[in-house]
Amino acid sequence: MSTEGALVESFQLLDVGVTAAFNDVRARQQAATQEVQRATADLNVASINAASSVLAAQQEAALIVSQATVSAQQLQLTTDATGASLNARYTAEAVSYKNLQLTLNLTTPELLALIWLDAQAEAYSSSGVTPTVRLPASLEAEFA
Numbered sequence: 001m002s003t004e005g006a007l008v009e010s011f012q013l014l015d016v017g018v019t020a021a022f023n024d025v026r027a028r029q030q031a032a033t034q035e036v037q038r039a040t041a042d043l044n045v046a047s048i049n050a051a052s053s054v055l056a057a058q059q060e061a062a063l064i065v066s067q068a069t070v071s072a073q074q075l076q077l078t079t080d081a082t083g084a085s086l087n088a089r090y091t092a093e094a095v096s097y098k099n100l101q102l103t104l105n106l107t108t109p110e111l112l113a114l115i116w117l118d119a120q121a122e123a124y125s126s127s128g129v130t131p132t133v134r135l136p137a138s139l140e141a142e143f144a
Helices: 019-104 109-125 137-144
Strands: none
Touching: 019 109
16 A cells, blocks of 8 residues: 555454355365264274174184084093993903803803803893793704
């Protein structure tokens, strides 16, 4: 204004306003900024939830594998013990029958007949029935 010949040392603005379009843009910018912040927070929550779910699934899988391993080990121990028991029983019976055969001076068919008769007697002793004992066909010719 000094070029026009007026010298103004100060002035006072009573009403400074912005256009409605500017206010609208500014409001939309603030809303968009808040939406971005909300979406970022939601993404962080979803990421934490997903990580927690993955960790829980990994722990559950590890527990299942551990339980399966324990079950397999128990089954293996039971199977080994059963096998060892059967083997020990078979070995003891074989030694016992061999000693019986040598002590009584029995042939193999005679020993088998004695074992068969003993098994029949044991089966009938608990039932209270007195059986008529017949030799197996394989031994009838031997003792006929």
